[in-house]
Amino acid sequence: MNKILAIAIMILLTGCSIGGEKRIKIFSVEEPRAKLDYPMPTALQLEELKWIIITSKNAEEVFAKLEEAGIDPVLFGLTDKDYQVLARNFAQIRQKLQETNNLLEEYKKYYEPKEKE
Amino acid sequence: MAIAIMLITGIAGAGIYVMKLRADNATLKANQFKLETAITEQNKVLEQQKKDFTAILESNKKLNVLINTFKKDLQDLDKRFTKKDRDIGKLAIDRTGAIERIINKGGKNAARCIELASGAEHTEAELKATLKSEINPECPALANPNFVEYQ
Numbered sequence: 001m002n003k004i005l006a007i008a009i010m011i012l013l014t015g016c017s018i019g020g021e022k023r024i025k026i027f028s029v030e031e032p033r034a035k036l037d038y039p040m041p042t043a044l045q046l047e048e049l050k051w052i053i054i055t056s057k058n059a060e061e062v063f064a065k066l067e068e069a070g071i072d073p074v075l076f077g078l079t080d081k082d083y084q085v086l087a088r089n090f091a092q093i094r095q096k097l098q099e100t101n102n103l104l105e106e107y108k109k110y111y112e113p114k115e116k117e
Numbered sequence: 118m119a120i121a122i123m124l125i126t127g128i129a130g131a132g133i134y135v136m137k138l139r140a141d142n143a144t145l146k147a148n149q150f151k152l153e154t155a156i157t158e159q160n161k162v163l164e165q166q167k168k169d170f171t172a173i174l175e176s177n178k179k180l181n182v183l184i185n186t187f188k189k190d191l192q193d194l195d196k197r198f199t200k201k202d203r204d205i206g207k208l209a210i211d212r213t214g215a216i217e218r219i220i221n222k223g224g225k226n227a228a229r230c231i232e233l234a235s236g237a238e239h240t241e242a243e244l245k246a247t248l249k250s251e252i253n254p255e256c257p258a259l260a261n262p263n264f265v266e267y268q
Contacts, residue, residue, distance in 0.1 A: 043237035046228040053217045055210045080206030083220075084198050090227055091194050091255070095187040098234035098259060102183055106176045110169075 035112050040104065186258040194255070223255065230256035 052075060054062050063073040078086060198205055209216040230253065233239065239260070246252045246261040253260035 040236055044232050044235040045237075046232055048225060048228070051217060051220045051224055053209050053213050053220070055213055057210070058213055080204075080209060084205070087194060087198075087223075087227070088191065090231070091191055094227070094231045094234045094256065095190070097231065099180075099183065099187070101234065101236055102180065106179070110172055110176065 037112060040108075041101070190256055190258070197254075226253045226255040229253060230259060233259050 052062060054075060054077070062075075066073045066075075205216070233256070239262070242251070243253070243260050244263060247263055247265070249264075251261070252264045257264050257266070
């Protein structure tokens, strides 16, 4: 009698596991990294400036004109050689800006390609 | 009695063997499926790598072209100041008004180049420019993409 009871309890306890799912299945789903998607930097809008050339001949005339126009008769000067250096420096700054912008565009294109519609 | 035991044992053994075969078969099928999936994934990875490699090459080529354009632009700028032993200082003394106009126009063009380099949109005139008289001589490659320099 005891044996039958023991067997019955064993069947009762293990009944659900017989023939059922025994292993836990683990799924790994790859979630793509969120896109940074920064907008491209806003383009510059530069203000116009005017160069005035002063020589020993026209200096008085230039200052007189400035006074006439109500502008302080003072000029910030550059020699012709320094003007060339300034032009070159600006060209280099512009090139660096263009290079950086281009790199940014290429990175965006490579890592954040636009989805095909 | 002995025959009966042998018969039962034999049937049981055969049953266990068949069950083992079925289990092996299931394992092999699962392995086959995994291998096929792995091959498909590997092919996809290889294809993507090929595409990436092409994109990298193209991008490098583009940047190299850009850097060469930069060199040429700087050389052109130097040429404008020193062409045929030109001395811009002396020219400015002799023809002050004309040089002032040229320098102001150059400054305006250079400022426009900076705007374009920072990502500004081209104007229609800049895009249409194909003649030397229509282009921005400070940065023709950037400002006038349709201009082809006459060699």
